Amino acid sequence: NAGVTQTPKFQVLKTGQSMTLQCAQDMNHEYMSWYRQDPGMGLRLIHYSVGAGITDQGEVPNGYNVSRSTTEDFPLRLLSAAPSQTSVYFCATWVYGYTFGSGTRLTVV
Amino acid sequence: AQKVTQAQTEISVVEKEDVTLDCVYETRDTTYYLFWYKQPPSGELVFLIRRNSFDEQNEISGRYSWNFQKSTSSFNFTITASQVVDSAVYFCALSDQETSGSRLTFGEGTQLTVNP
Numbered sequence A: 001n002a003g004v005t006q007t008p009k010f011q012v013l014k015t016g017q018s019m020t021l022q023c024a025q026d027m028n029h030e031y032m033s034w035y036r037q038d039p040g041m042g043l044r045l046i047h048y049s050v051g052a053g054i055t056d057q058g059e060v061p062n063g064y065n066v067s068r069s070t071t072e073d074f075p076l077r078l079l080s081a082a083p084s085q086t087s088v089y090f091c092a093t094w095v096y097g098y099t100f101g102s103g104t105r106l107t108v109v
Numbered sequence B: 001a002q003k004v005t006q007a008q009t010e011i012s013v014v015e016k017e018d019v020t021l022d023c024v025y026e027t028r029d030t031t032y033y034l035f036w037y038k039q040p041p042s043g044e045l046v047f048l049i050r051r052n053s054f055d056e057q058n059e060i061s062g063r064y065s066w067n068f069q070k071s072t073s074s075f076n077f078t079i080t081a082s083q084v085v086d087s088a089v090y091f092c093a094l095s096d097q098e099t100s101g102s103r104l105t106f107g108e109g110t111q112l113t114v115n116p
Helices: none
Strands: A004-007 A010-013 A019-025 A031-037 A043-051 A054-057 A064-066 A076-078 A087-094 A098-100 A104-108 B003-005 B010-014 B019-021 B024-026 B032-039 B046-052 B059-061 B064-069 B074-079 B088-096 B110-115
Touching: A004 A087, A010 A019, A019 A031, A019 A087, A043 A064, B003 B088, B010 B019, B019 B110, B024 B074, B032 B074, B046 B059, B046 B064, B074 B088
Parallel strands: A010 A104, B010 B110
Antiparallel strands: A004 A019, A019 A076, A031 A043, A031 A087, A043 A054, A064 A076, A087 A098, A087 A104, B003 B024, B019 B074, B032 B046, B032 B088, B059 B064, B064 B074, B088 B110
16 A cells, blocks of 8 residues: 655756656545645645546646546646746645645756 | 644754644634644655544644644644654644635644754
8 A cells, every 4th residue: 555656756847848747546535636835835735636537726726737537646747847836746635634645846947 | 715824933942842833823714624744854744633623622642732722713732742753844734614624724834843
C-alpha cells in the first residue's frame, strides 16, 4: 500500500515549457486535490476532484489544468511554465483527513 | 471568506519545555472543521487532528493537546515536554460545512524549533 505517490520529486523547467506532475493513489479514495506551498503562504488549493470525470477549480487555478480519467490518477499539467509557478506541489486524497504525497519541488527559470 | 491566522511565525524552545501554537480563524459558517498538520524537515505533511465546530471538548493525545474555544475563534495546540523530534512547521487549517474538510484554508504555518 503506497498511499499517494507523486512523481517527479524534483524538476527544473525553463519558462514556457510544459510538463505534467503525476499523482497516483492506491486507496480507492474518490476525493483528490492539488495544493501548492509557497514560503510564508501556507498551502493553497489549485484544483480538486470528487471522483473520476469530475474536477473543479480551487483558490489558485490559473496556469494549471487537471483531468481525472480514473479513480487512481490525478495529473496536474502546466501548459506554459512561468517563474511564478516555482513552488512545492502536493497531491492529496481525502477521507477523514488529508493523506498527502511527498511533494514535487518545481523550479521555473 | 474564511481565514486562518497563525501569528507566530517562528518559535524556539529548549527540550522539555511546553509550547503552545496559536491559531485564530474567521468564518461565517456555523458548522465548520478545524485541523492541525505537521510538516517535519523531510517535507511530508502529517495529519494530526480534526475537530468539528460542535465539539468544544479539549483533546489530548500523548504529549499533544488541543484547546478549541469558539468564543475566541481559536484552536490552539500545545506540546508538553517538547522533544527535538517535534521540530517542524505546524499548520492550522479550516474548512466549511459544505466541503466537510475536503477543501481547506491553511494558515501560514508556525516553524517550531526544539533545541537540545
